[in-house]
Amino acid sequence: MNNDKKIKHHLSKDLLIRYSNGSLCEAFSLAVATHISMCDDCRAALESYEALGGALLDVSDPEEMSDDSFESLMALIEEQPDQTTQVSKRNASDVPSALSDYIGGSLKDIKWRPIGLGVKQSLLKTSGNSTARLLYIPAGTAVPHHSHNGNELTLVLKGAFEDEVARFGPGDVEMADEDLDHQPVAVEGEDCICLAVTDAPLKFHTFIHKFVQPFLKI
C-alpha cells in the first residue's frame, strides 16, 4: 500500500493515544490500523505515543512480583520448543492487511448488500458495541442525510466523497459526532468505498430509514 502524501484529514490524538495504550475497541482499532498503514504522519504520531508509553513504563512505580516469578518463567521457557521468529506475511491485497483479514481478501471479494439508491454496505464482524462496515457509494450518489448518536469515523479506501465539511479522498478520515448533520456525496468519476465505524447507531432523518435502521444494523 503506497503512502499517499495527499492525505489531508488525519486521526484524532485521542484515537491515537487509545490505540497506542491498547484501550480502543476493535472496530475503531481496525480503522486506526488501516489508516496508519496508508499515512506516514499518523504512523509517526503513533510511534511517539508508544515512546511516551515506554518512557512512562520505564519510570513508573513497580508492583512487586512473587519471589519465584523469574525462576518459574525460565522453567516455562525451558519446556517450550525453541521459538523461531516468523517472517511477516506479504500482503497481496489492495487494502492494508488489517482490513483484508476482515474482508477475506481484496475489495473485489467484499460481499455487498444493497441498502437503497445504489448504496451498498457490508458489515464486518467486530466485538463490542461499536460497528464497522464498508460502504459502497456509486459516483455522484448521496448517502442519506443523517446525524449520529455517538461518534462516526469514515475512512476513504477508494474514490472520494464530499459533504458540508470538506472533500475526502483515499486515506482521509472524517470524524463526525452528535453535532454534525451531514450528507456525504461520492464525487463524480469513480465509485467510492469507505470504511465506516460508529460507536452508536446513525440517526437517519427520513421515516423510512428510521424504520429500516434496526434491520440494516446501521
Next chain:
Amino acid sequence: MLKICDGIENPYSPSGNSSVSVPVHVTEMGLRILKENKGHDWEELLLMVSDNKDRVAFKQLFNHFAPRVKSFLMKAGADPTMAEECSQEAMATVWNKAKLFDPTRASASTWIFTIARNKRIDAIRKIRRPEPDELTWPDEIEPAQEEALELKQQSEILADAIQNLPEKQRQLVEKAFFKELSHSEIALETGLPLGTIKSRIRLALERLRHAMG
C-alpha cells in the same frame, strides 16, 4: 546451551582475551554492564538476549520491567494475579521475540511497552488486534548505528524529562495516558479541582515538549 552460572563463577577466559570465547565474552559483558552502568543499557541487554540467549542480561530486564508491566496491567484494570501472570507472559514474549527488536526503530522500553500493550488486548480484553502493515525498508538501506544512537538518546531525554517532572504532574500524565481518564474523571479520582488538573497536565506536556526540543 550456554550456562550462565558457570560464566558468573569464572567470567574471564584464561587467555585474558575475552573476544575469542563467545559465551564467556557475553557474560563478561553482562557483568560489565551491571557494574558500570548506574542506569542500565536496556538496548544492549536486549541485544544480548537476541544474539546469545543471555540469561544474566534477561534477568536484569525482567527485574526492571516485569514489575512495571504488572503495574501497567493493573492500572489497565487487571487484578494482581492476572496482571502478574500476563506480565510473565509478556516477558516470555520478550525472550522469544528478542530477535525482532530493532534498536533503530524503538527503544527497549518502548518495545516492551508495545508487547505489554498487546498482552493487555489479547489476554485481558480478549479482542482481535488489527495492526498496521509493517513498513518495508529497501534492502540497500542498512539501519545506521547513528540512528539507533539518536533514538536511544531521544528516549533517554524523554524518560529523564518525565522522571524530572514534579511528582504530581507525572502522576497526572500517567493517569491520563495509562488509564485514559478524562480530566473530569481524574478530578473525581484525585479530588483535585478540574482547573488544577488541566493546568498541571498542560504544564507537564509543555515541559516534555521543551525537553524534546
